[in-house]
Amino acid sequence: MYRLGRGIQTALGAGPTANAPRKALFSLHAARRSQGIPAAKAAATSATANSETTKPPAPQPTPEPSQEPEPKPGAKERPPGTYMIWAMEVIGGTAALLYYLHLHTDVLKPAVDSRLSPTAYTAHKLLSVTPLTGDTSLFRFEIKRPRFDGAEPETLVDAVRAQGVWAVDVKDHLVQTYRTYTPVEYHMDEEVDELTGARTGHVDLAVKRYPRGSLSRFIHGTRVGDSVEMRGPVLSWPYREGAHGRVYMVAGGTGVAPMVQLIERVLGDPRDRTSLSLLYGSPAEEDIIMRGRLDELVEKYPGRLSVEYLVERGAGGRGVRVGVPGRSEVARLVEGFDRAKGDVVLVCGPDAMMREVCGVRPVGSAGQGPLQGVLRDLGFAPASVFKF
Ligand SMILES: Cc1cc2nc3c(=O)[nH]c(=O)nc-3n(C[C@H](O)[C@H](O)[C@H](O)COP(=O)(O)OP(=O)(O)OC[C@H]3O[C@@H](n4cnc5c(N)ncnc54)[C@H](O)[C@@H]3O)c2cc1C
Secondary structure, three states: OHHHHHHHHHHOOOOOOOHHHHHHHHHHHHHHHHHOOOHHHHHHHHHHHHHOOOOOOOOOOOOOOOOOOOOOOOOOOOOOOHHHHHHHHHHHHHHHHHHHHHHHOOOOOOOEOOOOOOOOOEEEEEEEEEEOOOOEEEEEEEEEEOOOOOOOHHHHHHHHHOOEEEEEEEEEOOOOEEEEEOEEEEEEOOOOOOOOOOEEEEEEEEEEOOOOOHHHHHHHOOOOOOEEEEEEEEEEEEOOOOOOOEEEEEEEHHHHHHHHHHHHHHHHOOOOOOEEEEEEEEOOHHHOOOHHHHHHHHHHOOOOEEEEEEEOOOOOEOOEEEOOOOHHHHHHHOOOOOHHHOOEEEEEOOHHHHHHHOOOOOOOOOOOOOOOHHHHHOOOOHHHEEEO
């Protein structure tokens, strides 16, 4: 088999001594036809014959004209690796062409659908981009709601959204990878399209751009009017009105997104009496995102929502203290925690913060991983803590 393999390789031009085995291959087909023996057996016979120089050579049947032609005398032999180089050139050229088409044409762009579905990716038009900080922007994507609610995917969407904090998976259609993002706003216009009965709305994602990040750079590179594929909603944390006396939240950077979603939901529901406390760390004051909205809500719902901003750099000031969501700050936040009332602590932020506060959630797993850090040291039960 080894000889057959080499014979075939060299017959295809991969070796410097291509001609002799090539003849063996031609004769193999002829022998198989004329004698009715299996190809592999014939090949083994033929290849063995070529390698055993002490025995007289077996008579070789003449190749038929309809078979692959003999290499022309004087034909140039290809050096080893030629095909590999060609393959690499083809792959490189294809990648360059795809990138060009992506940048300069609509050929590769997914057709806009804008109906969010939990079971399939649909393309949503990017309506606007609003910078929030130096590396984070608010991306507003179009959402459409079809007229028929009964069997339409929108019913599924509403069903999942009603169950708690939800997210969407955003896909890079070029390299087919996706990451999860938590909408900070979901809105459906009341207005109904007279012709189709459909309603239009939007979903807002606050996305931080990482210098070597794959999906975050893809989203930041998308232009207004272009479309991006997303799937959702995906349930991140199940929430039920009345299940918790107070929800404590520790967030860092864009980790505030699920907290903002929950705060809006709880305070927007007149029946819901849950109280909320947020400790929110940022590198500097100018990196605090959604601050205007949070401050508005604190003012509107005094006693129901408290927000403490921490910054690593700067002097602090109006509502902002210098520090990080570490041991002393977290211990202070959860002083009034009451397990009997169903209180819970939610944590979302960069790995360093997660390690300090509760331990990192294992990547690619639905599980939470062991409770560690400050919250374990303070004696919290794993069931009272949720890591996004
Ligand atoms: C449930 C959930 C909700 C999320 N919601 C949001 C959201 O609303 N907004 C948002 O911006 N992100 C959110 N994320 C994070 C998001 O899914 C991506 O992980 C993030 O955008 C980085 O993806 P990427 O492909 O750009 O980077 P990757 O290609 O995955 O990573 C490249 C490099 O970037 C750096 N990097 C990536 N992520 C981090 C990080 N978290 N901290 C520090 N360095 C990092 C690392 O150096 C890493 O090696 C959420 C994640 C989850 C699980």
